[in-house]
Amino acid sequence: MAVNSQQAADRQAIEKIVNSYPPERRFTLAIMQDLQKHFNYLPKEALQMTAVHVKAPLSAVFSMATFYKAFSLVPKGRVILKVCDGTACHIKGSNVMIDEIYKTLGIKPGETTPDGEFSLETVNCLGACALAPVLVANEKVYAKITPAVLRDVIKKYQGVEQ
Amino acid sequence: MKIRIDGMETEVTSGETILEAARRAGIDIPTLCYSEAFGGQGVCRFCMVEIEVGGKKRLVASCTYPITEEMEVRTATPAVKEIRRNLVTLLYRRAPDSDLMKKLFQEYNCDRIEPVDPEESCIMCRLCVKACEKVGANAISTVLRGTEKRVATPFDEGSEECVGCSACADICPTGAIPVKEEDGRREIWHRSFEMSRCEECGKHYTTQPVSEHVKEQTELNSSSENICPGCRRKKLAAEMAKVRLHVD
Numbered sequence: 001m002a003v004n005s006q007q008a009a010d011r012q013a014i015e016k017i018v019n020s021y022p023p024e025r026r027f028t029l030a031i032m033q034d035l036q037k038h039f040n041y042l043p044k045e046a047l048q049m050t051a052v053h054v055k056a057p058l059s060a061v062f063s064m065a066t067f068y069k070a071f072s073l074v075p076k077g078r079v080i081l082k083v084c085d086g087t088a089c090h091i092k093g094s095n096v097m098i099d100e101i102y103k104t105l106g107i108k109p110g111e112t113t114p115d116g117e118f119s120l121e122t123v124n125c126l127g128a129c130a131l132a133p134v135l136v137a138n139e140k141v142y143a144k145i146t147p148a149v150l151r152d153v154i155k156k157y158q159g160v161e162q
Numbered sequence: 163m164k165i166r167i168d169g170m171e172t173e174v175t176s177g178e179t180i181l182e183a184a185r186r187a188g189i190d191i192p193t194l195c196y197s198e199a200f201g202g203q204g205v206c207r208f209c210m211v212e213i214e215v216g217g218k219k220r221l222v223a224s225c226t227y228p229i230t231e232e233m234e235v236r237t238a239t240p241a242v243k244e245i246r247r248n249l250v251t252l253l254y255r256r257a258p259d260s261d262l263m264k265k266l267f268q269e270y271n272c273d274r275i276e277p278v279d280p281e282e283s284c285i286m287c288r289l290c291v292k293a294c295e296k297v298g299a300n301a302i303s304t305v306l307r308g309t310e311k312r313v314a315t316p317f318d319e320g321s322e323e324c325v326g327c328s329a330c331a332d333i334c335p336t337g338a339i340p341v342k343e344e345d346g347r348r349e350i351w352h353r354s355f356e357m358s359r360c361e362e363c364g365k366h367y368t369t370q371p372v373s374e375h376v377k378e379q380t381e382l383n384s385s386s387e388n389i390c391p392g393c394r395r396k397k398l399a400a401e402m403a404k405v406r407l408h409v410d
Contacts, residue, residue: 058323060303062303063304066307067307
């Protein structure tokens with residue numbers, strides 16, 4: 001029962017998002033952005049419903065969904081850790097930070113912890129090179145991080161429930 | 163309007179592509195992603211030529227470049243040849259398992275290069291995607307991007323839209339799309355289709371959804387014949403042989 005009601009709720013959420021846009025192909029991207037924001041990934045059913053709504057082939061919608069890095073087809077964590085791996089951050093030891101995250105959470109770039117709490121991504125430059133190495137956790141920027149700071153940040157987010 | 167292609171003067175209509183004009187004039191420009199059925203895609207860049215307009219030279223893709231002014235076209239300058247050779251080298255590196263790329267690699271005398279994946283044969287020309295679109299199925303598309311880009315069905319699963327026509331595999335210049343036909347079934351893109359038999363020779367020649375799709379598209383009634391292209395040709399030829407011309 002619980003699973004079914006969750007499914008029904010998800011379905012309703014998808015419908016609400018999809019129907020908030022006119023049924024035109026040019027809104028595909030906007031719909032998918034909203035879906036990604038709501039679910040932290042693009043569920044299969046959501047893509048199918050989007051395709052029907054904007055009257056585009058599912059293959060075209062899928063092509064778009066896989067083209068942009070901002071979309072994910074697998075669930076992303078509640079907390080998304082973005083480690084900058086641009087030139088400045090790289091030189092300042094971003095790989096050490098990535099290793100530290102692997103040691104603490106057991107995830108590599110592109111992976112999510114099994115409990116769905118954390119995802120790790122690398123970005124090529126955040127444009128904040130003076131603050132290198134930079135970490136962004138759910139839109140919050142942490143400057144000049146060290147492994148110790150990193151552990152504190154992770155601990156902080158582990159404690160905080162949304 | 164008149165333009166010159168490799169020194170040969172030829173009459174063209176405004177808006178026509180350089181490739182069309184050249185082929186009509188009997189000048190061969192090599193292509194990979196071009197099909198007369200779809201027109202130029204500008205994907206493979208193999209058809210690059212040098213144009214000179216008002217004393218300025220530049221390189222353009224002849225399959226998509228519309229002629230709107232007088233120009234001099236050169237299809238085999240050192241720069242053009244170098245581009246083609248580079249393209250062949252890179253495409254061979256990507257698709258070393260394709261006979262076409264192996265042949266071109268030899269033909270263009272390319273320098274040895276280590277292939278990325280020795281079993282890959284797709285050159286990403288997109289002809290299959292275009293064919294599927296034209297058939298009206300839209301079952302396949304390109305997915306992902308950059309070096310990971312490939313042709314696939316949504317979620318790499320059997321697509322409901324696919325009718326199993328194999329137009330994608332038929333148009334593929336490198337034979338990169340696997341199709342298996344066995345015991346009256348065709349397997350393609352993670353699906354298996356029951357095939358229809360030709361009413362004349364009894365051979366399996368297409369899938370059942372294709373027969374239905376064709377009927378829908380052409381509004382043929384069910385009494386129209388289901389015969390394979392070979393038998394259709396023979397039948398038409400036989401009918402033509404009976405035709406007598408009455409010329410007074």
